[in-house]
Amino acid sequence: MANTMQFDLVSPEKRLASLVATQVQIPGAEGDMTVMPDHAPVITTLRPGLVIVSGADGSTAQFAVTGGFAEINAESTSVLAEHAFVGEVASRTALSGFVEDARKRAADAEGEHKDVAEKFVADLVHLMEAME
Incomplete structure (x- = not known):
């Protein structure tokens, strides 16, 4: 069993982070999940939230995402974010x-689309509160 895995965060524009991690917390659309080395392969959609990466050196990095996908396997976790915000002050402003x-x-x-849009807004507001 390996003690670390590769973590990559990419947005449509560029790669935002590439770290060696011991665990990654992900805001999955079906609920939060913690990914560790040797995790079973899975692809999941993301809701707005914080991706929290525990580094192999004991550090912690946080990234705000507005949605996207996570691809997970035993050796790595890749987050493909619709939008990702790095840096606390810039993140809150953006x-x-x-x-x-x-x-x-x-x-x-209107209709069902309104419910989905309002849930998305609520998730974004919760994300901003979590960043404070």
Whole structure:
């Protein structure tokens, strides 16, 4: 059993992080999950939340994501984020603008789409609160 795994965070624009990790906490669409080395292979969708990476050196890194996918296997975890925010001050500023855009889209949505859009806004607000 290996004690570490590779963690990569990528957005559509670029690779944001590449770390050796002992565990990764992921905001899965079906619930939070903690991934450790030798995890069974799985692909899961993400909801807005924090990805928390425990480094092999004892450090912890946090990344805010607005959604995306995580691909997990025994040796690595790759998060493919729709949008990811790195750096506390920049993250809050950028994320607050993202929340306002999501609120506008939710206000314009109808029917089932409105429910989904409002849930997305609630998840984003929860994410901002978790970052404080």
